Amino acid sequence: MLANGGSSNSAYNRVRELLYEHTSYNESISIQALPIYHLEPNIRIEVSDVESDIYGDYIISTISIPLDINGTMSISATRALERI
Numbered sequence: 001m002l003a004n005g006g007s008s009n010s011a012y013n014r015v016r017e018l019l020y021e022h023t024s025y026n027e028s029i030s031i032q033a034l035p036i037y038h039l040e041p042n043i044r045i046e047v048s049d050v051e052s053d054i055y056g057d058y059i060i061s062t063i064s065i066p067l068d069i070n071g072t073m074s075i076s077a078t079r080a081l082e083r084i
Contacts, residue, residue: 060075
């Protein structure tokens with residue numbers, strides 16, 4: 001690497017590689033389901049859906065629970081960062 005010098009081992013390229021490896025984009029999902037009354041915003045949920053190819057942990061952003069007996073609840077969630 002030192003023999004090449006210049007642009008092949010520059011700090012800019014290293015920072016760009018680190019950002020690419022460790023930055024996650026804002027991933028959000030919306031779920032329609034039967035009401036689950038014990039869920040609240042800021043709770044971590046695990047999602048595993050083969051059909052949509054969605055796997056991982058998400059943090060609930062908003063919940064809308066219907067007052068209707070036959071209604072479905074709506075959940076909006078964003079992807080959670082890795083667990084420490």
